[in-house]
Amino acid sequence: MKMRLTEKGAQRLSISFLLAPALAVIILLFLGGLITGLLRSLNYFPLIGLNDFNFEAYVAIFTDNGFIQSLVLTFHIAFTSTLISCILAVAAALLLRPAFRGKRIVHFFFSLNLTIPHLVGAIGVLYLFQNSGLVSRIMTGLDLISKPADFPAMVFDPWAIGIIIQYVWKEIPFIGVIVLAILLSVGEDYESVARSLGANRWQAFRQVTLPLIMPGVVSASVIVFAFTFGAFEIPYLLGRTFPAALPVLAYQSYTDVDLAARPQAMAMAMVIAFISTLLIMAYMKLSRVYIRE
Amino acid sequence: MTQVKLSGLTKIFDAKNPPAVDQLDLDIDSGKLTALLGPSGCGKTTTMKMIAGLLRPTSGDILFDGNSILSIKPEERGAVMVFQNYLLFPYMSIADNIGFGLKMRKVSKKEIRSRVTDMLDLVQLPGFEDRKPNQLSGGQQQRIALARALIVEPNVLLLDEPLSNLDAHLRDEMRVLIRRIQTEMGITTVFVTHDQEEAVVLADKVALLFDGRLQQFDSPDAFYDTPRSAEIATFFGGTNFIPGHYQDGVMKTDIGNFKAPHSAVGDGAAMLSIRPEAIELGVGGDNSVAGTILSHVYAGRYARFQVKIGDLEIEAITEPGQVKLFGDGDTVPVNFAPDKIWILEANSTPQPVGADSAG
Ligand SMILES: Nc1ncnc2c1ncn2[C@@H]1O[C@H](COP(=O)(O)OP(=O)(O)OP(=O)(O)O)[C@@H](O)[C@H]1O
Ligand SMILES: [Mg+2]
Numbered sequence: 019m020k021m022r023l024t025e026k027g028a029q030r031l032s033i034s035f036l037l038a039p040a041l042a043v044i045i046l047l048f049l050g051g052l053i054t055g056l057l058r059s060l061n062y063f064p065l066i067g068l069n070d071f072n073f074e075a076y077v078a079i080f081t082d083n084g085f086i087q088s089l090v091l092t093f094h095i096a097f098t099s100t101l102i103s104c105i106l107a108v109a110a111a112l113l114l115r116p117a118f119r120g121k122r123i124v125h126f127f128f129s130l131n132l133t134i135p136h137l138v139g140a141i142g143v144l145y146l147f148q149n150s151g152l153v154s155r156i157m158t159g160l161d162l163i164s165k166p167a168d169f170p171a172m173v174f175d176p177w178a179i180g181i182i183i184q185y186v187w188k189e190i191p192f193i194g195v196i197v198l199a200i201l202l203s204v205g206e207d208y209e210s211v212a213r214s215l216g217a218n219r220w221q222a223f224r225q226v227t228l229p230l231i232m233p234g235v236v237s238a239s240v241i242v243f244a245f246t247f248g249a250f251e252i253p254y255l256l257g258r259t260f261p262a263a264l265p266v267l268a269y270q271s272y273t274d275v276d277l278a279a280r281p282q283a284m285a286m287a288m289v290i291a292f293i294s295t296l297l298i299m300a301y302m303k304l305s306r307v308y309i310r311e
Numbered sequence: 312m313t314q315v316k317l318s319g320l321t322k323i324f325d326a327k328n329p330p331a332v333d334q335l336d337l338d339i340d341s342g343k344l345t346a347l348l349g350p351s352g353c354g355k356t357t358t359m360k361m362i363a364g365l366l367r368p369t370s371g372d373i374l375f376d377g378n379s380i381l382s383i384k385p386e387e388r389g390a391v392m393v394f395q396n397y398l399l400f401p402y403m404s405i406a407d408n409i410g411f412g413l414k415m416r417k418v419s420k421k422e423i424r425s426r427v428t429d430m431l432d433l434v435q436l437p438g439f440e441d442r443k444p445n446q447l448s449g450g451q452q453q454r455i456a457l458a459r460a461l462i463v464e465p466n467v468l469l470l471d472e473p474l475s476n477l478d479a480h481l482r483d484e485m486r487v488l489i490r491r492i493q494t495e496m497g498i499t500t501v502f503v504t505h506d507q508e509e510a511v512v513l514a515d516k517v518a519l520l521f522d523g524r525l526q527q528f529d530s531p532d533a534f535y536d537t538p539r540s541a542e543i544a545t546f547f548g549g550t551n552f553i554p555g556h557y558q559d560g561v562m563k564t565d566i567g568n569f570k571a572p573h574s575a576v577g578d579g580a581a582m583l584s585i586r587p588e589a590i591e592l593g594v595g596g597d598n599s600v601a602g603t604i605l606s607h608v609y610a611g612r613y614a615r616f617q618v619k620i621g622d623l624e625i626e627a628i629t630e631p632g633q634v635k636l637f638g639d640g641d642t643v644p645v646n647f648a649p650d651k652i653w654i655l656e657a658n659s660t661p662q663p664v665g666a667d668s669a670g
Contacts (some may be wrong), residue, residue, distance in 0.1 A: 207398050208400065210392075211400075212411070213385040213386050225414075225415075
């Protein structure tokens with residue numbers, strides 16, 4: 019017994035040695051980046067002559083109307099995308115459940131667009147929903163609108179509709195697959211019990227199915243929220259330049275010719291990282307509660 | 312009180328397989344306890360789910376008090392099913408589980424609370440309100456599932472093996488409890504079991520199902536005294552079978568002729584059946600033949616003898632004192648009391664239960 023334990027210990031040690039180089043790189047890149055970012059956000063950047071720590075960058079961004087607008091917009095994008103994705107994903111999973119008993123092919127289609135990169139989706143949205151896009155041209159062709167320019171703005175628009183469409187399209191299958199897996203493992207008997215005890219369809223869903231799938235939905239949506247909150251490429255491609263989503267704003271500030279804007283860019287990145295970290299922690303906690311149950 | 316009638320009820324899950332329930336006709340008496348008995352996989356749960364409205368029959372009809380209820384939603388049928396695997400809602404307290412049906416009916420919180428307490432007393436788990444299902448043993452969960460069904464005072468109560476997880480002592484208690492509640496409340500109850508003893512102890516009438524088909528629907532004693540086939544007799548415990556020819560109330564066999572006034576068939580090739588308990592050793596007479604005792608077992612409350620008669624070997628169960636009277640190798644008269652003999656179809660030789668011959 020003792021022998022085996024030490025053997026195991028040795029094994030574990032050698033695994034850590036083997037992993038060490040990779041871990042070092044990850045830690046260096048991640049923590050190094052984080053610490054550098056933090057220092058620079060605190061106005062410490064000797065290379066460009068900033069030597070004293072202060073919170074000016076944070077004060078500057080939080081008093082800047084543009085930043086606040088970006089923050090609100092980013093919350094709007096993340097929240098709306100997550101909410102719509104969740105509702106549609108749960109509905110889709112419920113609809114697909116009967117078809118799934120043993121049918122791989124449906125599963126395949128459902129998970130197909132998980133493999134398509136976000137960028138491709140963004141280009142698709144552009145192609146379809148621009149003022150000169152396919153949808154507006156078809157609608158013009160059908161005389162639903164008189165000219166393509168009359169098509170309501172869905173890309174580069176203040177409500178970030180194009181961005182949300184892209185996220186929803188991409189995240190429905192992600193949440194849906196998780197919810198479907200839970201639904202299939204839970205089975206339909208709990209709903210049957212509820213129906214038999216006098217619950218109508220809606221009550222059975224609301225009182226029984228939803229609580230059973232909720233932990234999974236919450237976990238999935240926290241991931242989606244954190245991602246849509248911090249992702250850069252989609253708002254960059256499909257969003258307005260002002261107000262821009264936070265990650266885009268941070269990028270703009272960082273590439274600004276005025277070097278003094280750098281601490282502010284870093285402060286924004288820190289804010290994004292902070293909010294995402296909070297969400298991931300919430301997620302871990304929720305999933306732990308879920309596992310315990 | 313509700314009278315339940317199943318008429319040609321059929322469920323086919325998969326056209327490749329034989330029907331799970333096949334042309335089932337059953338008249339379930341109002342306010343009575345009917346047992347649905349049969350081996351695993353014979354379609355008991357499927358039948359219950361169809362009555363509860365949780366599965367749509369492939370064909371056939373279900374009538375409550377003479378009216379078809381196929382188009383009525385499960386929550387409006389007044390038939391509550393208690394599942395085999397209890398299925399308490401895992402995230403709800405015991406009180407919320409039991410009160411679920413009342414909550415769906417928008418009963419006030421206060422009334423729910425007091426009726427839940429009553430129910431917990433009834434199933435002998437007082438004070439369990441705030442526990443979670445995973446803090447209960449299997450038997451306790453089963454009783455909570457029963458309470459959760461009873462609280463809504465159903466017209467038809469469908470119990471799918473509700474006692475399978477209880478130990479012998481608790482099972483006896485729960486049988487008495489179910490019987491008492493059922494009689495008091497006058498709920499038409501269908502009780503699924505694969506245990507023939509449980510069916511006999513509890514039920515007013517027993518419906519025996521093999522492979523989705525009804526074999527016999529009768530009062531419990533009929534399954535022992537007048538089973539309709541050798542398979543049924545076998546399912547209800549060991550029976551002696553002797554092939555022969557039946558004519559004018561006499562069964563002619565290789566080991567002798569026996570008077571047999573009771574028969575399920577007419578004249579012709581037939582099968583004599585007699586239960587081991589009915590065989591009398593050391594008793595002579597018209598229906599008696601000579602046999603040789605091969606071996607015996609003393610089992611405290613009874614004794615069991617293997618007896619060779621001609622080329623046949625039969626089993627006799629007697630009162631325990633008889634081991635003192637007969638020893639192995641003794642030749643004794645073996646009496647087949649005419650009233651205890653039951654004549655069956657000849658070709659229904661004992662087959663593994665589920666074989667396709669009894670239809
Ligand atoms: N949802 C389903 N899909 C396909 N086949 C099913 C389904 N449910 C049950 N069956 C089949 O129907 C037959 C009857 O099943 P059922 O559950 O009614 O048996 P049972 O008599 O309740 O058995 P047990 O005593 O083991 O609970 C079985 O052969 C089973 O495999
Ligand atoms: Mg069953």
